[in-house]
Amino acid sequence: MDLNTKYTPQSWPQHAENSTLEGKNKFVGFWLFLGGETTLFASLFATYLALKNKGPEGMEFTTQELYQLPLVFIMTMLLLTSSLTSVYAMYHMKNYNFKAMQAWLMITVLLGAAFLGFEIYEFNHYVHEGFNYSQSAFSSSFFTLVGTHGLHVLIGLGWFILLMLRNSKRGLNLYNAPKYYIASLYWHFIDVVWVFIFTVVYLMGVAG
Amino acid sequence: MAHDVQNQMRTKTEFEYTRRRSADEMRGQVTTFAIMIFLTLIAFTAVYADFSPNLVVPIILLLAVIQVIMQLYYFMHMSHKGHENAKFFLFSGAFVAFLTVLTFVTIIWW
Amino acid sequence: MSSIAQKKGFGATLWDYLTTVDHKKIAILYLVTGGFFFIVGGIEAMLIRIQLAKPDNDFVSAGLYNEIITMHGTTMIFLAAMPLIFAFMNAVVPLQIGARDVAFPFLNSLGFWMFFFGGIFLNLSWFLGGAPDAGWTSYASLSLASPGHGIDFYALGLQISGGGTLIAGINFLVTIINMRAPGMTYMRMPLFTWSTFVASALILFAFPPLTVGLFLMIFDRMFDANFFDHTMGGNTVIWEHLFWIFGHPEVYILILPMFGVFSEIFATFSRKRLFGYSAMVFATVLIGFLGFMVWAHHMFTTGLGATANAIFAVATMAIAVPTGVKIFNWLLTMWGGSIKFTTAMLYAVAFIPMFVIGGVTGVMQASAPLDYQLHDSYFIVAHFHYVIVGGTVLGLLAGLHFYWPLMFNTMLDETLGKITFWLFLIGFNLTFFIQHFLGLLGMPRRVFTYGADQGWDLFNLISSFGAIFMAVAVTILLINIVKTIAQNKAVGRDPWGDGRTLEWAIPQPVPFYNFKQTPLVRGLDTFWIEKQEGNKEGMTYAEPVGDIHMPHNSFIPFVMAFGLFVGAFGALYNGEQAWAVPVLILGLLITFLSMGTRSLKDDLGYHIHKEDLMDKKGGKH
Numbered sequence: 001m002d003l004n005t006k007y008t009p010q011s012w013p014q015h016a017e018n019s020t021l022e023g024k025n026k027f028v029g030f031w032l033f034l035g036g037e038t039t040l041f042a043s044l045f046a047t048y049l050a051l052k053n054k055g056p057e058g059m060e061f062t063t064q065e066l067y068q069l070p071l072v073f074i075m076t077m078l079l080l081t082s083s084l085t086s087v088y089a090m091y092h093m094k095n096y097n098f099k100a101m102q103a104w105l106m107i108t109v110l111l112g113a114a115f116l117g118f119e120i121y122e123f124n125h126y127v128h129e130g131f132n133y134s135q136s137a138f139s140s141s142f143f144t145l146v147g148t149h150g151l152h153v154l155i156g157l158g159w160f161i162l163l164m165l166r167n168s169k170r171g172l173n174l175y176n177a178p179k180y181y182i183a184s185l186y187w188h189f190i191d192v193v194w195v196f197i198f199t200v201v202y203l204m205g206v207a208g
Numbered sequence: 209m210a211h212d213v214q215n216q217m218r219t220k221t222e223f224e225y226t227r228r229r230s231a232d233e234m235r236g237q238v239t240t241f242a243i244m245i246f247l248t249l250i251a252f253t254a255v256y257a258d259f260s261p262n263l264v265v266p267i268i269l270l271l272a273v274i275q276v277i278m279q280l281y282y283f284m285h286m287s288h289k290g291h292e293n294a295k296f297f298l299f300s301g302a303f304v305a306f307l308t309v310l311t312f313v314t315i316i317w318w
Numbered sequence: 319m320s321s322i323a324q325k326k327g328f329g330a331t332l333w334d335y336l337t338t339v340d341h342k343k344i345a346i347l348y349l350v351t352g353g354f355f356f357i358v359g360g361i362e363a364m365l366i367r368i369q370l371a372k373p374d375n376d377f378v379s380a381g382l383y384n385e386i387i388t389m390h391g392t393t394m395i396f397l398a399a400m401p402l403i404f405a406f407m408n409a410v411v412p413l414q415i416g417a418r419d420v421a422f423p424f425l426n427s428l429g430f431w432m433f434f435f436g437g438i439f440l441n442l443s444w445f446l447g448g449a450p451d452a453g454w455t456s457y458a459s460l461s462l463a464s465p466g467h468g469i470d471f472y473a474l475g476l477q478i479s480g481g482g483t484l485i486a487g488i489n490f491l492v493t494i495i496n497m498r499a500p501g502m503t504y505m506r507m508p509l510f511t512w513s514t515f516v517a518s519a520l521i522l523f524a525f526p527p528l529t530v531g532l533f534l535m536i537f538d539r540m541f542d543a544n545f546f547d548h549t550m551g552g553n554t555v556i557w558e559h560l561f562w563i564f565g566h567p568e569v570y571i572l573i574l575p576m577f578g579v580f581s582e583i584f585a586t587f588s589r590k591r592l593f594g595y596s597a598m599v600f601a602t603v604l605i606g607f608l609g610f611m612v613w614a615h616h617m618f619t620t621g622l623g624a625t626a627n628a629i630f631a632v633a634t635m636a637i638a639v640p641t642g643v644k645i646f647n648w649l650l651t652m653w654g655g656s657i658k659f660t661t662a663m664l665y666a667v668a669f670i671p672m673f674v675i676g677g678v679t680g681v682m683q684a685s686a687p688l689d690y691q692l693h694d695s696y697f698i699v700a701h702f703h704y705v706i707v708g709g710t711v712l713g714l715l716a717g718l719h720f721y722w723p724l725m726f727n728t729m730l731d732e733t734l735g736k737i738t739f740w741l742f743l744i745g746f747n748l749t750f751f752i753q754h755f756l757g758l759l760g761m762p763r764r765v766f767t768y769g770a771d772q773g774w775d776l777f778n779l780i781s782s783f784g785a786i787f788m789a790v791a792v793t794i795l796l797i798n799i800v801k802t803i804a805q806n807k808a809v810g811r812d813p814w815g816d817g818r819t820l821e822w823a824i825p826q827p828v829p830f831y832n833f834k835q836t837p838l839v840r841g842l843d844t845f846w847i848e849k850q851e852g853n854k855e856g857m858t859y860a861e862p863v864g865d866i867h868m869p870h871n872s873f874i875p876f877v878m879a880f881g882l883f884v885g886a887f888g889a890l891y892n893g894e895q896a897w898a899v900p901v902l903i904l905g906l907l908i909t910f911l912s913m914g915t916r917s918l919k920d921d922l923g924y925h926i927h928k929e930d931l932m933d934k935k936g937g938k939h
Contacts, residue, residue, distance in 0.1 A: 009227075010223045025421040025497075028491075029492040031291075031293065031298065032492065033488055035301035035522060035523070036523060037526065038298065039301050042309055042527075043308055043526065043527045044530055045305075046312030046559075047545065054551030084238070091237075095230065134541075140538075144533075144534070144543070162914070162917060162918070188284045198251075199251065203252070203264075204269075207261045207264045207265060207268070208265075293495055300523065307563075308563060312556070315614070315622040316553055
């Protein structure tokens with residue numbers, strides 16, 4: 001593999017993400033990793049469901065009182081949209097349009113950062129109400145589940161930024177195309193987890 | 209195992225054809241996105257409307273599953289060729305995940 | 319790295335091993351480290367048997383005894399058996415499928431160093447205020463109440479080494495999916511590769527629940543969370559579930575690769591094709607699948623309810639079916655074969671009755687009502703030692719003899735090997751068979767002593783007596799290894815004379831790029847096919863000699879794992895020492911900075927040129 005090969009949109013391979021052996025390995029390996037992540041999040045979801053609304057004698061916090069759906073709705077829209085923008089980025093990667101890809105990724109990162117900002121605000125708000133990490137089994141399991149997702153968002157953002165900075169000068173090649181591709185897979189997976197979080201944690205929490 | 213890449217230059221027609229195809233696909237992605245937003249709206253509305261939880265909970269869970277499948281199959285391209293391993297391992301993971309969650313809502317004592 | 323072989327100094331060799339990404343060298347690292355922990359765990363076992371040799375013994379105190387049994391179990395499972403299995407997987411699987419390395423050589427090295435530092439961290443507990451003492455299962459209600467830092471060492475140490483295991487599992491899966499040589503279809507893969515594949519899939523799905531369980535434990539103990547504390551609304555059964563959702567697949571992770579090793583040995587030394595290959599593959603996959611649906615049989619007495627117990631009991635019994643298929647296939651492989659009783663074959667033959675005993679007692683416990691009687695008694699101890707020692711350890715010893723020539727180009731002494739075998743087998747049965755009866759007589763497990771009037775004296779003495787045999791056997795094995803290394807007599811390619819699969823077709827010592835030309839696989843037991851057709855080279859090639867792409871060595875994995883090791887000390891002393899949080903941050907910083915270095919610095923590897931391959935000694939036949 002030669003980093004200096006110059007491509008045109010026409011000579012750029014249709015499946016740049018797995019046209020090298022390294023790319024193929026990354027691609028399959030990352031999907032397997034996501035399979036493992038599924039069981040990781042399942043364990044956290046299961047723990048949350050088992051400990052939902054459970055606390056010391058006379059605990060006043062319940063899901064119904066605590067959660068604020070408007071905030072969750074905004075966060076959901078931000079993350080869903082960022083999923084679409086990263087699809088746009090990959091579309092431009094396919095077309096060998098590096099500038100457009102970077103631009104769409106930039107938007108993705110901004111949306112993700114906004115999401116994270118809201119999440120920090122939400123956590124901060126809860127803690128100020130007295131619903132802190134060690135308040136009850138419920139609070140521990142809530143913060144661990146949603147916080148682990150937030151940590152994934154943070155890692156995803158760092159990953160995108162690192163990729164964009166590292167390759168800003170040299171453009172696309174077959175060495176970094178798979179890296180971009182799996183980073184975007186990771187981002188979609190974060191969205192998949194969020195769909196279950198807003199449904200199982202927030203909506204089911206409010207609905208009863 | 210050859211590590212080098214077979215680089216074939218596509219013909220102009222071929223190139224334009226794949227271009228068009230992928231532009232079509234991108235339009236499909238936007239539709240997918242619109243449907244996902246719509247499903248989310250239904251889920252939130254259902255909860256706001258204050259129907260009985262016995263009705264709302266199954267509905268929003270179903271909507272979540274549909275949305276996730278769209279995310280996986282379209283946004284993550286699992287409907288494309290070459291994702292057999294991805295499917296197998298992701299669904300195996302989902303199966304273990306299902307068992308885990310089922311256990312924790314049924315047999316942990318209370 | 320130069321391809322020219324030369325005598326290297328100690329420093330250079332050490333540096334080579336610290337930075338290596340070559341699967342064959344990582345295999346040796348796993349073998350040495352795993353072997354070391356095996357000895358440590360063995361010493362702990364001897365201390366247990368000394369303590370229990372006579373009633374009312376005060377050789378160790380009750381508290382220390384708890385630490386010893388906990389560390390014996392934890393060390394043997396996580397730090398001895400798993401890495402030794404990885405040693406064989408690393409040494410054999412890439413060669414068996416015709417690959418030049420694993421899919422992610424860098425991650426392979428990272429996996430090893432994470433295991434290494436996790437293991438060291440766990441064992442440092444002995445010197446830093448006491449080892450964990452809540453049993454290897456570390457049930458939350460007990461471990462939350464454990465004073466001192468023992469449990470913290472357990473949770474953090476296993477977290478680090480568990481991460482390494484997950485990485486290794488994904489690596490082998492991708493290697494087997496993507497890197498098979500042309501013609502090596504799934505149904506032509508040797509059984510060891512198949513069982514590695516299934517075991518790796520189990521690792522992929524079983525280790526994340528353990529990760530979560532350990533994190534919950536870490537948060538509960540070190541960061542004031544309340545997952546398991548029922549006064550704060552927590553639930554201690556959550557730990558049991560998470561632990562066994564991991565723990566039951568774990569025992570299959572331990573045994574399946576050994577099934578693979580035995581399958582290879584049976585076929586090789588019966589000089590016959592493995593009987594019922596496709597049934598074997600199917601049975602392996604089925605065991606892996608069922609392995610995820612039976613974990614609650616470890617929790618029958620928890621009080622999950624009759625329905626849950628019934629479901630898990632039936633599922634558990636179902637596993638006996640594919641296992642039975644395997645047993646019969648091995649027997650039928652030997653049937654009518656021209657059997658050669660090498661040491662490895664002796665282990666394999668002995669494995670069948672030993673494992674069947676363990677399996678049968680397993681089915682007994684699967685019946686939930688009976689389990690109420692047997693639970694937490696020495697019957698259980700006898701059962702799992704029959705499957706783990708009678709299955710996994712016999713497999714590891716068989717594999718050690720069988721694959722030693724492949725890894726080191728020398729051969730372990732067969733006479734000493736057979737002495738080891740007989741001593742070990744006799745000692746093993748003396749030690750553990752009688753424990754079935756101790757259990758039925760009512761002796762509970764994990765007690766540090768018993769009274770003279772309870773009628774358990776003689777059986778315990780016999781059991782301890784048997785342990786001496788095993789200790790002597792392992793000592794002779796060590797002598798054998800030292801002797802073999804000292805003599806250093808090269809044996810060359812296909813030392814058993816009856817190798818059937820690709821790994822034996824490679825010239826010895828195995829060149830660092832494994833295959834000068836990628837082989838073409840023309841059927842099951844491909845080397846056997848070539849030999850039958852009189853092919854002197856042992857391989858048909860799929861490509862002409864060309865440049866070979868190789869990865870660079872790297873020191874980064876070592877640093878990355880070391881960062882986690884440092885950070886773990888910070889987490890451990892959180893809230894106790896002023897320096898705890900800074901150290902935690904420092905450790906994570908080391909890890910993340912080295913990760914950053916890795917991703918920012920391009921590592922495209924290098925090429926060995928065609929011309930160098932042509933006139934290299936290692937490449938000639």
